[in-house]
Amino acid sequence: MKAIVIRAYGGPEVMKLDDVELPAPGAGEALVDVAVSGVNFMDTGTRRGYTKAMHTLPMTPGVEGAGTVVAVGDGVTNVKAGDRVAWFFAWGSYAQQVIAPATQLAPLPDDIDFESAASVMMQGLTASCFVSESYKIQPGRVALVHAAAGGVGLLLTQIVKLLGGRVIGRVSSEEKVAAAKSAGAEAVIVSKTPGSRTKFYRVPPNLRQTAAFAVKHKTAGSVHRCAVKLRQRYLREETSPPGSAA
Numbered sequence: 001m002k003a004i005v006i007r008a009y010g011g012p013e014v015m016k017l018d019d020v021e022l023p024a025p026g027a028g029e030a031l032v033d034v035a036v037s038g039v040n041f042m043d044t045g046t047r048r049g050y051t052k053a054m055h056t057l058p059m060t061p062g063v064e065g066a067g068t069v070v071a072v073g074d075g076v077t078n079v080k081a082g083d084r085v086a087w088f089f090a091w092g093s094y095a096q097q098v099i100a101p102a103t104q105l106a107p108l109p110d111d112i113d114f115e116s117a118a119s120v121m122m123q124g125l126t127a128s129c130f131v132s133e134s135y136k137i138q139p140g141r142v143a144l145v146h147a148a149a150g151g152v153g154l155l156l157t158q159i160v161k162l163l164g165g166r167v168i169g170r171v172s173s174e175e176k177v178a179a180a181k182s183a184g185a186e187a188v189i190v191s192k193t194p195g196s197r198t199k200f201y202r203v204p205p206n207l208r209q210t211a212a213f214a215v216k217h218k219t220a221g222s223v224h225r226c227a228v229k230l231r232q233r234y235l236r237e238e239t240s241p242p243g244s245a246a
């Protein structure tokens with residue numbers, strides 16, 4: 001099968017299309033035909049070598065996507081060949097096929113297309129972790145969302161609003177204000193330095209007084225652990241009969 005392979009860290013030019021052979025899926029793994037690969041913030045860092053402690057070269061970047069299960073290894077019961085799935089944190093997703101830990105696959109309902117699913121796995125689970133594991137958003141609470149016009153920031157803003165919270169966005173330039181507002185931010189601070197409080201005082205006083213928390217960078221490890229936990233919880237809730245304890 002074809003895959004993007006990097007043999008040295010660097011700019012986009014280090015990504016080459018190559019032929020790669022995958023082994024059969026091992027215990028707890030699934031082989032998946034990739035319909036769509038997600039392009040995530042961390043992929044550029046991977047290409048530059050920032051995550052080299054987590055893999056060896058040559059390697060295929062990409063950590064999320066959506067597609068169809070081809071085969072499963074021993075002990076896999078949550079998916080079977082032919083299932084539509086999406087995944088997060090499975091290295092090697094810039095390829096026609098990927099081997100993913102079955103615990104990181106989520107079944108895909110027929111009404112969600114592959115493009116939509118692939119685009120929200122890492123960023124959506126990260127945003128979900130912030131509002132559930134880092135700080136439980138309650139109706140009326142105010143969140144200060146950094147990088148509010150980025151992928152995580154736009155999703156986080158929408159999720160906070162869905163939960164009844166309110167959002168102050170922080171972006172680095174004026175051009176990003178409209179995007180943050182369109183996702184639901186009631187006020188937007190333009191500042192290049194996340195820690196700077198100088199521009200905070202432009203925020204309407206009612207929001208300024210009640211700012212509840214600021215979402216900052218989380219390490220890949222903690223987001224990954226949280227995402228696994230959330231995925232398990234969502235699946236439990238989906239398969240529990242109404243009214244039963246989730």
Ligand SMILES: NC(=O)c1ccc[n+]([C@@H]2O[C@H](COP(=O)([O-])OP(=O)(O)OC[C@H]3O[C@@H](n4cnc5c(N)ncnc54)[C@H](OP(=O)(O)O)[C@@H]3O)[C@@H](O)[C@H]2O)c1
Binds near residue numbers: 041122147
């Ligand atoms: N994607 C994930 O699954 C994930 C998981 C954990 C943590 N994060 C973190 O969340 C932040 C945003 O990620 P994203 O997925 O939303 O990416 P994105 O869609 O590419 O958004 C990028 C935004 O992040 C801000 N940013 C922070 N550090 C940056 C850098 N070194 N270079 C360029 N932009 C940078 C910028 O906002 P401003 O210009 O407005 O400051 C930029 O608009 C990053 O710091 C990332 O490490 C992402």
